[in-house]
Amino acid sequence: MEFKDIVNSRRSVKKYDASHEISDETLKSILGQVVLTPSSFNLQHWHFVVVRDAARKQSLRECAMNQAQVEEASACIVVVGRLDGYKRAGDIFAEAPSDVRDQMVPMIEGFYKDNSKLQRDEAIRSCSLAAMSLMYAACDHGYATGPMIGFDPAAVSREVGLSENEFPVMLVVIGKQVGEMRPRAMRFDVSKVVTFDKIDGPALT
Numbered sequence: 646m647e648f649k650d651i652v653n654s655r656r657s658v659k660k661y662d663a664s665h666e667i668s669d670e671t672l673k674s675i676l677g678q679v680v681l682t683p684s685s686f687n688l689q690h691w692h693f694v695v696v697r698d699a700a701r702k703q704s705l706r707e708c709a710m711n712q713a714q715v716e717e718a719s720a721c722i723v724v725v726g727r728l729d730g731y732k733r734a735g736d737i738f739a740e741a742p743s744d745v746r747d748q749m750v751p752m753i754e755g756f757y758k759d760n761s762k763l764q765r766d767e768a769i770r771s772c773s774l775a776a777m778s779l780m781y782a783a784c785d786h787g788y789a790t791g792p793m794i795g796f797d798p799a800a801v802s803r804e805v806g807l808s809e810n811e812f813p814v815m816l817v818v819i820g821k822q823v824g825e826m827r828p829r830a831m832r833f834d835v836s837k838v839v840t841f842d843k844i845d846g847p848a849l850t
């Protein structure tokens with residue numbers, strides 16, 4: 646698909662063919678593109694827990710305000726943010742030239758170590774970008790998706806076994822759409838949301 650067609654056709658889908666199974670091969674192809682998403686210092690503060698098992702999807706649905714798409718989609722992907730992503734800088738820069746590694750690794754650790762807000766902000770930023778990549782990549786593979794924040798984070802964390810350094814940033818359901826979508830809801834025009842130089846600068850008209 647052309648990128649403009651992906652952007653124009655992607656919607657947050659709620660009705661899925663509950664009998665459709667998504668294969669490991671398809672997931673590998675989609676998520677193989679997702680991991681190319683950018684992240685600050687390339688720290689990749691993400692992990693993806695793919696829930697396909699029917700019983701676990703049913704439990705996750707209960708953690709997600711009983712939203713039916715969690716159970717009816719082929720999979721519910723928990724996009725997990727890692728608060729300790731910065732601790733992997735040594736691994737990530739392992740193959741960099743030694744002068745780069747020796748400069749970057751301590752700098753990154755110092756930047757994040759005592760700043761829990763930054764650790765969380767960064768995980769949310771990286772995971773949100775990855776979730777968008779996931780939705781576009783899925784669309785290109787013929788799959789519909791739906792991003793979700795309507796869930797109890799503690800309950801989802803328990804359900805998929807997250808540690809204290811991990812938290813669910815978003816759920817993304819993925820599957821085959823059934824039925825028709827309503828027309829896309831209103832969007833503010835570019836002229837309302839884009840200005841030059843300052844927040845109250847001249848608008849892009």
Ligand SMILES: Cc1cc2nc3c(=O)[nH]c(=O)nc-3n(C[C@H](O)[C@H](O)[C@H](O)COP(=O)(O)O)c2cc1C
Pocket residue numbers: 655656657658659712791792793794795796815829830
């Ligand atoms: C971060 C985020 C969280 C969302 N959470 C939910 C949700 O819990 N349940 C739901 O039905 N839709 C959810 N949505 C979907 C939005 O309602 C939807 O993206 C918006 O109405 C625009 O529709 P479109 O994606 O079809 O263009 C969420 C979207 C985003 C980006």
